[in-house]
Ligand SMILES: [Zn+2]
């Protein structure tokens with residue numbers, strides 16, 4: 001089955017068609033600056049997939065949990081007292097919903113601030129539509145098994161620093177032009193399940209150089225085994241951080257035909273590149289096999 005969720009007042013869709021997630025390895029309960037779930041999937045709050053206390057304490061009348069969505073689906077409330085955090089969208093509890101339908105109806109809670117994973121949730125009053133999935137995902141277990149084998153390999157070389165550190169997702173489109181542009185890329189992964197990293201090779205990098213991008217295993221599972229879209233929109237980029245391993249905060253957003261990939265930290269280390277959208281999508285499809 002697939003589901004979508006609609007406004008209880010005007011009936012407009014608040015989400016695209018999404019699938020109920022059953023793969024615990026794709027859930028992120030701990031890492032800050034990382035989505036709780038892959039986009040395109042949802043879970044019920046009382047599902048066994050969300051056992052951590054800070055997630056299960058989420059109010060019972062907001063039972064549907066998602067990855068952050070773009071403003072095309074859900075708008076952010078106009079009252080800053082409900083939304084302003086220290087670096088992103090904050091949530092001040094069930095009495096002060098901060099996500100709204102285009103018609104103005106208050107329908108959800110969203111969180112994209114510092115502590116813990118990023119999530120959106122929808123109120124119990126939203127209309128839950130279901131229909132038979134016309135194209136159910138196949139081969140997830142096989143892709144996961146291949147990915148597990150592949151990630152077990154070592155990462156041989158140090159990562160290259162391509163510069164471009166001042167590039168900005170939201171505020172400064174010209175800053176994208178100051179980054180190294182990759183017209184084609186190939187992806188590999190390694191480092192083991194506990195400390196995985198993505199390895200990006202490209203003809204546009206100096207000979208022998210490669211970009212090394214640490215990521216949590218759940219994120220690799222989403223992108224390679226579940227086929228999550230490997231970017232989001234600039235207002236709320238796809239983002240991840242392997243907190244326990246002190247990895248960089250990585251953000252990927254799309255503008256027209258390019259994606260911007262930024263890696264910030266640890267410490268003052270940071271860099272950015274832009275990649276042709278098609279090349280980035282194809283490279284993920286090849287990695288997923
Ligand atoms: Zn509405």
Ligand SMILES: [Zn+2]
Pocket residue numbers: 085086087088113114115
């Ligand atoms: Zn913050």
